[in-house]
Amino acid sequence: MPMAPFMERFPEVGARETRSVTVTNRQDLPDGEYGFLEFYCNEPGCDCRRVMIDVLRPETGWSKIWATISYGWESLDFYRKWGGTASDPIETKGPYLDPLNPQSKYSPALLNLFRFLLQSPDYVERLKGHYQMFRDSLEQGHDRQDNPETNRLNNRRKRLRDSNRRQHSH
Numbered sequence: 239m240p241m242a243p244f245m246e247r248f249p250e251v252g253a254r255e256t257r258s259v260t261v262t263n264r265q266d267l268p269d270g271e272y273g274f275l276e277f278y279c280n281e282p283g284c285d286c287r288r289v290m291i292d293v294l295r296p297e298t299g300w301s302k303i304w305a306t307i308s309y310g311w312e313s314l315d316f317y318r319k320w321g322g323t324a325s326d327p328i329e330t331k332g333p334y335l336d337p338l339n340p341q342s343k344y345s346p347a348l349l350n351l352f353r354f355l356l357q358s359p360d361y362v363e364r365l366k367g368h369y370q371m372f373r374d375s376l377e378q379g380h381d382r383q384d385n386p387e388t389n390r391l392n393n394r395r396k397r398l399r400d401s402n403r404r405q406h407s408h
């Protein structure tokens with residue numbers, strides 16, 4: 239399924255709420271900052287409830303993806319029902335290192351770091367919230383006619399136009 243960066247749709251919230259970790263004196267990772275950039279599915283009507291994380295560093299930017307992690311916050315049962323037989327629910331739930339996307343030799347250590355972040359319920363709630371924001375904005379953008387507020391305005395405009403026309407034809 240197509241995944242798109244949260245940061246692209248919500249640059250300000252993304253800049254403020256993207257999790258990053260500064261590492262010092264670890265055996266398994268070079269010192270410095272690691273950003274956990276979120277991607278969500280942008281397929282209309284989909285409800286897969288998961289995030290893809292690209293781990294990036296300020297020094298290397300988008301030119302190097304240090305790890306790609308897939309994670310779903312719902313129960314295994316949810317992904318079992320949702321994915322049918324086509325996908326492995328254990329992989330969909332994760333967190334796991336996505337074999338179809340870029341990894342580095344530091345990926346396993348970064349997966350451990352991500353597991354550590356997930357121990358904070360705040361972080362999981364933040365991911366869920368971002369998913370919801372992303373999906374809401376996507377569904378609204380795809381079909382503006384479904385937005386009740388826009389519909390009301392359009393109808394009002396149409397009524398005005400019609401009544402004007404009627405007046406002019408007299």
Ligand SMILES: [Zn+2]
Pocket residue numbers: 239279280281284285286287
């Ligand atoms: Zn999806």
